[in-house]
Amino acid sequence: DTAVSQTPKYLVTQMGNDKSIKCEQNLGHDTMYWYKQDSKKFLKIMFSYNNKELIINETVPNRFSPKSPDKAHLNLHINSLELGDSAVYFCASSHWGSGSTDTQYFGPGTRLTVL
Amino acid sequence: QQQVKQSPQSLIVQKGGISIINCAYENTAFDYFPWYQQFPGKGPALLIAIRPDVSEKKEGRFTISFNKSAKQFSLHIMDSQPGDSATYFCAASGGRGGAQKLVFGQGTRLTINP
8 A cells, every 4th residue: 555665765885886766656646756855854856757757857966867667666876975965865756737736745765874 | 045944943832732833935936835744754744735825724733824925824733732743844836737846944843742
């Protein structure tokens, strides 16, 4: 019954490594998002995809590359990890096309710690 | 540029009291104002939302008050319960169709003392 799922839940890695976070939704939505929540709990959108097409790209370093193999999946790949990348990353999904009022459903988050 | 400002950063309320969290926005193109609730270790979940064509929306113990001219909106939690202890985020988005670009406030950590 999980609506938006993310793997892994925790990710601990060394600086300079490359890592991926996976997201899947079973809500039948066609729009998916990645958010970053920093240590002060501030939530900021990073990317949004609609039907595998990049729609929102918010001044994120190009070390971050989202990939959407289909509309139910949106993965986040991060190259050359830096200490400042440590955060909780949330995936979310919503319907497309109804305007700005669509509810976004968030996943449980992936806590990334870069040592 | 912080487009949605939220206060207070933290709030302690006694059980049964009223919790009030305030937000102010700058962008007049915003036309949707949701509040999200986040428990530790979980993702944010939509609590209640309002459009600017109404001044108030109530769902159970939760009420949003909206002041379009002042560009402010607030969340009121009546009869606050220990189970309401969580971090609350106001947000705003705007535009027609497409992906919803939510801009979040800084969050308020609410603690309800039993």
